[in-house]
Amino acid sequence: MDEEVSGSPQRDRRKMIRYLATQGITDKSVLDAMLRIPRHLFIANALWDQAYADHPLPIEQNQTISQPYIVALMTQALQIQKSDRVLEIGTGSGYQTAILAELAGRVYTIERFPQLSQQACKLLGAASYTNIDYRVGDGTLGWPEEISFEKIIVTAAAPEVPAPLLTQLADGGRMVLPVGGRQLQMLLLIQRENQEFIREELCACSFLPLIGKEGWREELHSTTM
Ligand code: SAH
DSSP states (O other), X not given: OOOSSOSHHHHHXXXXXXXXHHTTOOOXXXXXXXXXXXXXXXXXXXXXXXXXXXXXXXXXXXXXXXXXXXXXXXXXHHTOOTTOEEEEEOOTTSHHHXXXXXXXXXXXXXXXXXXXXXXXXXXXXXXXXXXXXXXXXXXXXXXXXXXXXXXXXXXXXXXXXXXXXXXXXXXXXXXXXXXXXXXOEEEEEEEEETTEEEEEEEEEEOOOBOBSTTSBOGGXXXXXX
């Protein structure tokens, strides 16, 4: 991707990668992808000085770009292979999408806000990613054509695992998502073996709500739990 500022973003990115490595992110392919991708280009210029600090930052539509550590942890847990089809729910800024596109064969990403989806599509298109399909809609229902995915990542939190996503997870597949209350959730890794879904708890986390038929209802948006 084109970086208008030379020098310092790269240095900051290297520092971020060194930090992530001390936090248990050991998958080199994940660290390398995050070293390559200029996170600052996914946020407003006014926030560029914070682009490589380990916290979430605001994007448009009152949403956020996730914290780098959580992005790295979720990506690492997926163990993405070059042949994988990955379904992402919550395109947002497109930062996580770029990381997935670096590692996977093809990425299918769904966002409920058309403006965010269009912006991400424009940015990632300009960066020459050609293995990403974008959809605007309710990602809790999965990908409309119901193909199955080796990997699924949900970057907003639901009260329960959306059933259509379990159906669309391929046998042997892995899904990572936050599940719990409106403020605080548990990051889950779900592995499918035949008809069995094995759950593992990764860590406590705090994501914005997944709004949709199999998630939270929009009118409850400003209340807690
Ligand atoms: N991965 C993004 C995170 C964005 S925050 C990033 O790092 O930039 C979560 C995103 O999920 C928001 O953009 C929000 O609009 C989106 N979202 C919430 N509910 C959704 C749903 N049912 N379907 C698709 N996207 C949804």
